[in-house]
Amino acid sequence: MKHQEAPLDPSLGSPPDPTLNAGPDQSRRAFLGIAAGATAAVVAPAFVLQAQAVGNPRAERVSDAHRWGLLVDTNRCVDGCRACVDACDQENGLDLQRKQPDQSEAEWDTQKAVWLRKVKLQDNLTGRVSNLPMMCQHCEHPPCVDVCPTGASFKRADGIVMVDRHTCIGCRYCMMACPYKARSFIHEVVEDQLTRVPRGKGCVESCNLCVSRRDQGLDSTACADACTALGHRAILFGDLKDPASAISQALRTMPSRQIREDLDLNTGVRYAGV
């Protein structure tokens, strides 16, 4: 804090003010008081901003003491609402993707990266329609990890299934293996990535349960926050291993399912009402 100490240097003190009856010490004290106040006023907001911007970055390895997951109540998921999708896109910089000039709309729809999409299901016998957000299900036994030839597709200790883009060679085997169509491939050069979500051409990517939020000590995901902000409260994020967490209590009290539970993947994302 060099600049805080600077005013203490006598050579920088103001000369005694002849209009004051008090001695030079008094005027110097006044100057020091003002200087200290001004310095604090300049420095303090910077510290507040710093504290806000950085959060609480993780210093220790993630452990299997937690397993992060989501519970979606499809009864509360509103037809036509895209709040979770938009929030996901903004959180991860996917809204910065642009269609190539020579691409048709149809091709763009199939090629742009989508981490979270809305799915509408209809029971053909009864006609009942359900809406649900579909994303990486963060399986305990992820098929994408099984098939990855380079080890780029991996499951973090806290249950988040991720792609290490440093080792991904873009073979897209994981996209074939995923039963949930959760993964996307980046076909074009990306030039406007966000600092918190590095992403580039030639790699596969998918929902990572807002991993940068996890590592900064925040307690929710962008999709869950957006859904809650609208009052729908259809998405609940939490720790499946903590019996006291909201998600564990909700799972204990209400019927829920895994999508494709026949595959025995023990997904971290559960759905109620389907």
Add this chain to the structure above:
Amino acid sequence: MAIAVIRVSLVAVGLVWVLAAQTVLAGDAQRYVKPGSQAAHSAACVEETNFMRRNHMELIKHQRDSTVHHGIRSTKHSLAGCVNCHVSVSPEGQALAINGRDQFCGACHAFSAVDVNCFGCHANVPRGGLLSPAALAAHGDATAGARPSPGQFMSDTPGPATGRAGGQ
């Protein structure tokens, strides 16, 4: 004798040239830290400067594995930290891509003819923050108790919206 004098003077001239060349090179290296960047105001990098020149890639590579696989984000060897500190700003206030040929990463890598691949995926200017504005807003709300409690979640009473739009 004359030959010896000529020889000694040639060696002396050579030494002077070597010294001059080193000074010029050192001056060039100095200029890679861009004026106006945060780094220009710092006494030192996260490690000693000469160590960083030779080993920054090892530090970044080690850091990337501990961050991606183990979630460790608190250490000082992060690429985002490099960019944040070394990025320079145009007179119009725009951050300049750090891998540009006249910028901190780009200039040295062009000089040493080594491709820098980091910025195929990583942002080459600080962009978007470590946390999204939405995350910061929600984090503020969380302390005020806006997160749904287990009783609140999925119950029909408290929410303004009542779930599915289509009636059953």
